[in-house]
Amino acid sequence: MGKDTNNATMLSADQKITLYRNLVRANHFDLCFIRRIMAGKLVGFYHPGQGQFAPQVAACSFLNKDDILMPNHRGHGLAHLISKGVDVKTYVAEHSGKATGCCKGRTSYHFTYPEYGVFSLSGFIGHSLAPSVGWGLACKKNNRGQIAMVCFGDGASNQGAFHEAMLMTNNWKLPVVYMIENNGLAIFTDIASTHPTADIADLAKGYGMPAAIVDGQDVIACAEASLTAIAHARAGKGPYMIEAKPHRFMAHAICIPDLVDCTPRPDAVVEELKKRDPIVVCRERLLGEGILNQELIDRIEAEAVQEVEEAERFADESPVPELDMSDTSKLVYAD
C-alpha cells in the first residue's frame, strides 16, 4: 500500500463532457453566490470556490444517488451538490434564508439533504471526519454497495479526528473515499508551516491504506483517481485516500484580505495560478481530443447561465420563514 501517482482508469467521452459541464455549472453558481453576498442576499459567509472545482466535481460526478456525501465548505458544497445530481435551487433558497430552502431557510450553509444522501456541510472544520466512520459502517452493514465520499481541506487533515477516522475505517475496511482538497492554505496559514512533509498522502502508508496524489487543476486526472478509489471501496477493499492539489484563486472568504502568513498574496502570483483554471485546462484537453466543439461549449455555457437564473429567481420569489418558536424542536429532531 502507498502512494499511487499513475492511474490507469479510462474515462468515456460522455463522462468527460459531464465533468466539463459540471465545472462550468459550478463556476456559474459560485459567481452567483459571490454576487448575492455582495448584494446582501446571502445569509452568513461565503468562501468562494474559484480554482478549486476540479477535485469537487470529480469526486461527486459519478456517485450513485444513495451514496453518502459529506462536501467541503470551499464553495459551500455547490460543486459537490450539483455534481451528485442535487437540484440546488432549494439550496440557493436555503442560503438566502427563504422558507423554500432545503432546511426551511434556517441553516445558511450548515444544511443536509437526506434525500440525496448529503450529510452534511458545516462551517466546523473537520466536522465530517469522525462521522465518516459511522457512515462507512452504515454503508457496509446495509450491504447495498453504497460508499461514503468525504471531502475536506488540508487544514481539516491536521485535526486529531482525521487520524482516528483513518485508523477506524482501515481497521474495519469501511467503504469510504477521503478526497483531500489540498490548496496549501488554511485561511492565512501556508501548509508548509503546519505539515512536515510535502504530501499529506504520506500518512496513508502508516494506516495501511492506498492513496493517490493528483493535479488539482486537472478534472480528468482527479476523476480517474476518484473512479479507482470508488471502485476499490465498493468492492469491499476498504477506504482510499486521494490528495488533490488545486489552487484557491480568491481570498479565504468574501470581504477578508488575501494574506499568506500575514503578507498579502501578490496579484502576479494569483494571475499565474489562474492560467491553469480547471475549466480552461479541461476545455483545451477535450478540444484537442475532438470531444468538445464550439457549439457544445456555447450550449453548456448557456444552459448553466439559465439554470442559475432560474435558481436565483426561485430564491428571490420565495417567502421568508414564519417565526414560530413552538416548532423549533420539530426542526431539530426527526419525527
Ligand SMILES: Cc1ncc(C[n+]2csc(CCOP(=O)(O)OP(=O)(O)O)c2C)c(N)n1
Ligand atoms: C473546528 C474549527 N476550527 C477552526 C475554524 C476556523 N476555520 C475556518 S476555515 C479554516 C481553514 C480551513 O482550511 P482547509 O481545511 O484547508 O480548507 P480551505 O478553506 O483551505 O478550503 C479554519 C481554521 C473552524 N471553522 N472550525
